[in-house]
Amino acid sequence: MFYRETGQFKTSYAADQQIFPIRQDRIGIMLLLVVAFVVVPLVASNYWFNAILIPFLIFSLAALGLNILTGYAGQLSLGSAAFMAVGAYAAYNFQVRVEGMPILASFVLAGLTAAGVGILFGLPSLRIKGFYLAVATLAAQFFIVWCLTKFPYLSNNSSSGVISVPGIEVFGMKFDAPQERYLLVLAIVALLALAAKNMVRSTTGRAWMAVRDMDVAAEVIGIRLMCTKLLAFAVSSFYCGVAGALYAFCYLGSVEPDGFSLDLSFKILFMIIVGGVGSVLGSFLGAAFILLLPIFLDIFLPWLSGVLQLPFDGATVSHIQLMVFGALIMFFLIVEPHGLARLWQIGKEKLRLWPFPH
Amino acid sequence: MARQIGGVILDLKNISLRFGGVKALTDISFDVREHEIRAIIGPNGAGKSSMLNVINGVYRPQEGEIIFRGEHRRDMDTHAAAEAGIARTFQNIALFKGMTVLDNLMAGRNLKMKANFLQHAFWWGPAKREELAHRRKVEEVIDFLDIEHIRKTPVGRLPYGLQKRVELGRALAAEPQILLLDEPMAGMNVEEKQDMCRFILDVNDQLGTTIVLIEHDMGVVMDISDRVVVLDYGKKIGDGVPDEVKSNPEVIAAYLGTQH
Amino acid sequence: MQFFFEVLIGGLLSGIMYSLVALGFVLIYKASGVFNFAQGAMVYFAALSLVGCLEKGAPLWLAFILAFVIMTLLGIATEKFVLRKMVNQSPIALFMATIGLAFFIEGLAPMLWGNQVWPLDIGLVDEPIGWILDRYNIVVSSFDLTAAGLAMALVAGLALFFQYTRVGRALRAVADDHQAALSIGIPLQHIWALVWAVAGFVALVAGMLWGSRNGVQYALTFTALKALPVLILGGFTSVPGAIVGGLIIGASEKLAEIYIPPVLTDIFGGNFGGIENWFPYVLALLFLLVRPEGLFGERHIDRV
Structure with missing residues (x-):
């Protein structure tokens, strides 16, 4: 009824190439931004900021990074957590070692450092593909975490590599309270998400997808495989690196190398599988889903055990969580390989015709 | 606008290509003139697709020379070919x-x-x-x-x-100078073939694009191409205008089979 | 020098264990093109099932058979509920599904059998072999040697099975070309279920040997991570590759763990243990840059 594009005629290619060509979508995203930037900071509680909203945004950013590499450029990576670690430690070092370094500059430099490391570990992609590459990215995962643990310089000589970040100050304003940190993260994530969307709808993104879909044909139309793949590694690692810096500075405050384990990499991979491989929106949906699921299970399982008169201890709950995660991944891959983003799209297409579906 | 066939734009000299011990192409030479439609025909496995792959640099021949617009090259690479204005389609669609x-x-x-x-x-x-x-x-x-x-x-x-x-x-x-088409009509019905023929002729006629094409449908090949080169077992066995090729005894033998 | 040989032999023997796990990957990859990340979880599950049956009072041979039956059921279920429904999806999607499967099994196994660390006694003792110690003054664990022998016997048995039985021939046909195999009447789904059962068997042997050495615990799932560089090195499709790759990885990681940290400590100060966690990966990666198809993998020519 309300979601119609009837009567919205496009008279220029510019109008046709907007991110949201349908007016209702534009209104919707505007409303969403207003809610996120204005309403949420006014009404949400500290628990919501610290336990849900901030990690959601940060993981969305990391998932977006992985999605650029895996979803758009088709290079499967199992090492995204390691690139987050590079970002976190780089930002920390820039803050601690450079006098008067603005925090935002540290975040950018952290992203660039991660991008550099990403290019280094992306080099094998020029010669190897598919599973071989996926296993090769594990080298990054294990090697980077090991380096951060073993080289005391990287963590400013703290024991076993744990770093505690200093407070955040942007242009002389302190960002300590949860809603302030939330706003900072939100602004950064929104900006980077917009940039990602712009990249994937232009020549850069088309080159990535071309390499993903058929690399020989991509070469034949003049796309340089090497530049395209390395750019994907660099941009993806930049996003993961910034996410890592935010993870340390705005979410946990104190991190250790082992926190960026293979499990975290898998978690981010699960986010894009569930959310939608090759979709910017999907990165956000997937992050929300994977983050909320354990919280939901934590509440639901004890309730269920009460109803069924079965004693579930903590270990059982965590085992059930593993099983549910695993089953969900298989379920999505079987039933809807394009994830929640595709379901959302189908929903919108249905809504366009509603209430007269024929 | 009548199309005018120009001078030689692409000249392939003594091309040989091997995969390990398998000889895909042996000592093949032919040229392509500007604005013409040049067909490559031959039985399956004759090396036709390999020939296209050599022209745009997907494969690198062990021997031979490629002269494109007067520029001598040992082999092509895909990027240089694309920059020089060579575009192509594939036998099994590569979209x-x-x-x-x-x-x-x-x-x-x-x-x-x-x-x-x-x-x-x-x-x-x-x-x-x-x-x-x-x-x-x-x-x-x-x-x-x-x-x-x-x-x-x-x-x-x-x-x-x-x-x-x-x-x-x-x-x-890509607004190509040369268009390489690898079996553009394979697996199509008559109507689709007619459409495709019309597109190819229009491109050649209106834009002046030089076309090199591989096709199995002899009717189509003989109708639309200016010159035809025939390959068999990686060797060139015929080259010329359609009527010449049709009456070449070696070509007839390759297609109909002879007693050796 | 004796110490060097001790480390080397220890590395080679544990390398054979890596080969054993890698073999499970190769079997499934060859027959169905699935890169089964869950192989490590299967090792854990198999070992837990074995211990679970022993705990219930079954003798070892019966427990082994029961555990094998359980692994076969798991294999059949995987084929029926996951793989069969993912025909026509990309290999990468299948791979990601097996990551999901790994999580599922890692949750399921302790749900069924409990999550404490179980000791597993299969009657092998771990002590230095006397005459080698006397003669060469080198410590070689009898346990490791027996385990390696068992592993080699299993590999040889599998090779014979594939080469000379009807089922083995069908398997090789399926590995070569699914559709062609289907068209001459080989029941693809049965073959896949069978392959998963064989991979389950390999996992069971691996789980039994590793478990009796280090206890049956969650850490068994990490055996998969040990096997991955072996696969890269040896090539995904090669049984000999898995064996040679395992030996190279096993030996080099143990040597690296002993000989590299002191050098680093000299330069940077501090403690640099734990190199064996990443060394095989970096080694395999460097090797790939030279030979992208692995030691025994097939070179692939792109056809367009």
């Missing part, structure tokens, strides 16, 4: 399946677009202007091929015949 028709065609023009990824990220002036300018060009190709209705459909969902057409579109979007 980007997850992308829309529009994006496939836009990707075909990637070499003509100069904005970098940072300009893309911020949708900066040049990136935006370029995107619109090239969209206009791509729409001309879409118009020409009658595929307006599917411009925003992901290619993977299209039927085979349309995919073939889109692949031609992607090659045309």
Whole structure:
């Protein structure tokens, strides 16, 4: 009824190439931004900021990074957590070692450092593909975490590599309270998400997808495989690196190398599988889903055990969580390989015709 | 506008290509003149696709020389070929399946677009202007091929015949000097073949594009091509205008079989 | 020098254990093109099932058979509920599904059998072999040697099975070309279920040997991570590759763990243990840059 594009005629290619060509979508995203930037900071509680909203945004950013590499450029990576670690430690070092370094500059430099490391570990992609590459990215995962643990310089000589970040100050304003940190993260994530969307709808993104879909044909139309793949590694690692810096500075405050384990990499991979491989929106949906699921299970399982008169201890709950995660991944891959983003799209297409579906 | 066949634009000399011990091409020479339609025919496994792959640098021959627009080369590489204006289609469609028709065609023009990824990220002036300018060009190709209705459909969902057409579109979007077509009509019904023939002739006629094509349908080949080269077991066994080739005893033997 | 040989032999023997796990990957990859990340979880599950049956009072041979039956059921279920429904999806999607499967099994196994660390006694003792110690003054664990022998016997048995039985021939046909195999009447789904059962058997042997050495615990799932560089090195499709790759990885990681940290400590100060966690990966990666198809993998020519 309300979601119609009837009567919205496009008279220029510019109008046709907007991110949201349908007016209702534009209104919707505007409303969403207003809610996120204005309403949420006014009404949400500290628990919501610290336990849900901030990690959601940060993981969305990391998932977006992985999605650029895996979803758009088709290079499967199992090492995204390691690139987050590079970002976190780089930002920390820039803050601690450079006098008067603005925090935002540290975040950018952290992203660039991660991008550099990403290019280094992306080099094998020029010669190897598919599973071989996926296993090769594990080298990054294990090697980077090991380096951060073993080289005391990287963590400013703290024991076993744990770093505690200093407070955040942007242009002389302190960002300590949860809603302030939330706003900072939100602004950064929104900006980077917009940039990602712009990249994937232009020549850069088309080159990535071309390499993903058929690399020989991509070469034949003049796309340089090497530049395209390395750019994907660099941009993806930049996003993961910034996410890592935010993870340390705005979410946990104190991190250790082992926190960026293979499990975290898998978690981010699960986010894009569930959310939608090759979709910017999907990165956000997937992050929300994977983050909320354990919280939901934590509440639901004890309730269920009460109803069924079965004693579930903590270990059982965590085992059930593993099983549910695993089953969900298989379920999505079987039933809807394009994830929640595709379901959302189908929903919108249905809504366009509603209430007269024929 | 009558099309005028010009001088030699592409000259292949003594090309030999081996895969390990298998000889795919042995000492093959032929040339392609500007604006002509040049067909390569031969039985399956004769080395026709390998020949195209040599021309645009997917394979590198062990011996021989490629002279393109007067420039001597040992071999081509894919990027140089694309920059020089050689575009192609593939025997088994090689489209980007997850992308829309529009994006496939836009990707075909990637070499003509100069904005970098940072300009893309911020949708900066040049990136935006370029995107619109090239969209206009791509729409001309879409118009020409009658595929307006599917411009925003992901290619993977299209039927085979349309995919073939889109692949031609992607090659045309690059505004090529030479178009290499690898069995553009394979697996099509009569109507689709007629359409495809018309597109090929129109491209050749209106844009003056030189065309090298591999095709099995002899009727089509003899009708539309200016000169034909015949391969068998990686060797050249005939070369000339269609009528010459048709009466060449070696060619007849290769196609009909003889007693040795 | 004796110490060097001790480390080397220890590395080679544990390398054979890596080969054993890698073999499970190769079997499934060859027959169905699935890169089964869950192989490590299967090792854990198999070992837990074995211990679970022993705990219930079954003798070892019966427990082994029961555990094998359980692994076969798991294999059949995987084929029926996951793989069969993912025909026509990309190999990468299948791979990601097996990551999901790994999580599922890692949750399921302790749900069924409990999550404490179980000791597993299969009657092998771990002590230095006397005459080698006397003669060469080198410590070689009898346990490791027996385990390696068992592993070699299993590999040889599998090779014979594939080469000379009807089922083995069908398997090789399926590995070569699914559709061609289907068209001459080989029941593809039965073959896949069978392959998963064989991979389950390999996992069971691996789980039994590793478990009796280090206890049956969650850490068994990490055996998969040990096997991955072996696969890269040896090539995904090669049984000999898995064996040679395992030996190279086993020996080099143990040597690296002993000989590299002191050098680093000299330069940077501090403690640099734990190199064996990443060394095999970096080694395999460097090797790939030279030979992208692995030691025994097939070179692939792109046809267009």
